[in-house]
Amino acid sequence: MRATIFYGPGDVRVADRPEPTVLDPTDVVVEVTAGCVCGSDLWDYRGVRPTAKPRHIGHELVGVVTDAGREVKTLGIGDFVIAPFDLSCGHCQACRHSFYSACDQVTFVGGTDRQGRVVDGGQGERARLPFADPSLVKVPGPIDPELIPSLLTLSDVFPTGHHAAVSAGVGPDTTVVVVGDGAVGLCAVLASARLGAPRIIAMSRHADRAALAREFGATDIVAERGAEGIAAVRDLLGGDLADTALECVGTDLAMEQALGSVRGGGRVGFVGVPAGGSQVPIGTLFSRNITIGGGMAPARRYIPELLEDVLAGTVNPGMVFTQTFALDDIAAAYEAMSNRSAIKSLVLP
């Protein structure tokens, strides 16, 4: 089959790969309906994060089950499924508390399993996916093709934006600043609006992203950064800072912006994949009583409730996909995101 391989910074190509098969009795194989490129894939693409190469890449997908191991109970051939990017065992302590992303055996789509065997990625034709029962979510058919982009966001970016908001305690009584205007930041805006936040300030300096942020529920846009950005937040909130901030980038600067945007006793939800070993300054947390939580999203926990809204048409997170590419054009799909001509690239095998 054909699948995307990451050869090194700036070099992603489609190659012929072994056909995926069920290896463990709890595996399924899926035919990928749609995959996409994630902002965190760009850390590799741009050479910011050292990574093994060459290797499979792409951790988001929706698809149709074509084979299932003998212990798989809840899924059958022909089922349309959403694969959370983080597959989990379902029975360790973290899983029992619904923190699937902190599973003792967490396994990433497009990575390798605990035995070191390839788990195929979402930027390809087919994929073997371990821990099928506790991880994948079946969508009742028939599937409206128009919903595919929004269903695909449930694989990662929408639950991840939602996790930032949940971790910060966003609700009807909280003002929110969202740092980061990529697909995750935009989904954090959407999630905050869905949770009832009355005031959502999106930090964006790109017209297309700011427009989508407004579409998703942002009440205000701030283009400034650093101290000027914080001053702009104060201006919008009558001299106050925000109750919560959502860090959706993964850099020290973004974390600093988030910490500086919240009031004493405020909360920061962070989901940006930390690039370059960033640290949280404990002195700031101590003196300003800021709580910080979040991290890698337990996507599986949130998919059912978010799926309900996607199927009802009350949210349309698929709007983050502003360009669509054939699998053979994967290099262009990466480049479009890297040069910001696309907010997020959809990839059709």
Add this chain to the structure above:
Amino acid sequence: MRATIFYGPGDVRVADRPEPTVLDPTDVVVEVTAGCVCGSDLWDYRGVRPTAKPRHIGHELVGVVTDAGREVKTLGIGDFVIAPFDLSCGHCQACRHSFYSACDQVTFVGGTDRQGRVVDGGQGERARLPFADPSLVKVPGPIDPELIPSLLTLSDVFPTGHHAAVSAGVGPDTTVVVVGDGAVGLCAVLASARLGAPRIIAMSRHADRAALAREFGATDIVAERGAEGIAAVRDLLGGDLADTALECVGTDLAMEQALGSVRGGGRVGFVGVPAGGSQVPIGTLFSRNITIGGGMAPARRYIPELLEDVLAGTVNPGMVFTQTFALDDIAAAYEAMSNRSAIKSLVLP
């Protein structure tokens, strides 16, 4: 009047100081009934934390109001008051949200005010205290002398331990590991028991402190540290880690112990004053979905509810005072805490 002055590491002495008077219309002057030495004073005493010197020291006190500025409305001469260590304006955004410790004008007992004028400490005969109305809590008389030690803990250590527990979300459904067996850690044990935690593991390797931890409600004591300490926690919890951990020391090692003691998706409440610019490793928070919150305690917020229990006799946090010193013996009061012969030193002027 006589008050303690910190001259440098290992050198605290009582000296003659100017008599405190009302300087601002919102000040009161109190006659100190009792003060004490805090674990965080030892950072200075041991030279761990650089500090201006010579200067007043001692941020905990209970006393009787002897003079009040003309704008003070809720307190009068003769009132017995508890002074939270962190005095606050009462009307800034942080104060409006009850995070008094993050007040824009937070002012410490034993420090200086925003105009650079001395705020007398608790290790002396009398003290001028700013922001009296929003900060001090009056205790209805007559005061039972036996309750003085417990009332004095409401100035800092009991609300601080309580803040660690509240910040970690301790309750009837959470197991707790308490890192640190000083007065704050012991009060965190007491607070956790008061909040209904069913399993409280105190990390202690000192017999006197471990005994008091048990008295305060610890169900288990772990003497090991590092990976062995974490293994001991797992042994006690049937292979699991704790839902929450309370960091009550302020060192990197203690933070590491707390982070390593909680399950994926767990919460760390931290109140140890960070010594030496410690940092929180964001990669650990990210991959294990650990939430961290706490910091300097908004003591004023918690005093009324904790006071109720002290007056009712259902808690006896004053047991942390294992030795009592006259003001003139202040050097011995410090040395007893520094060499661990006292858990906490009470000082009577």
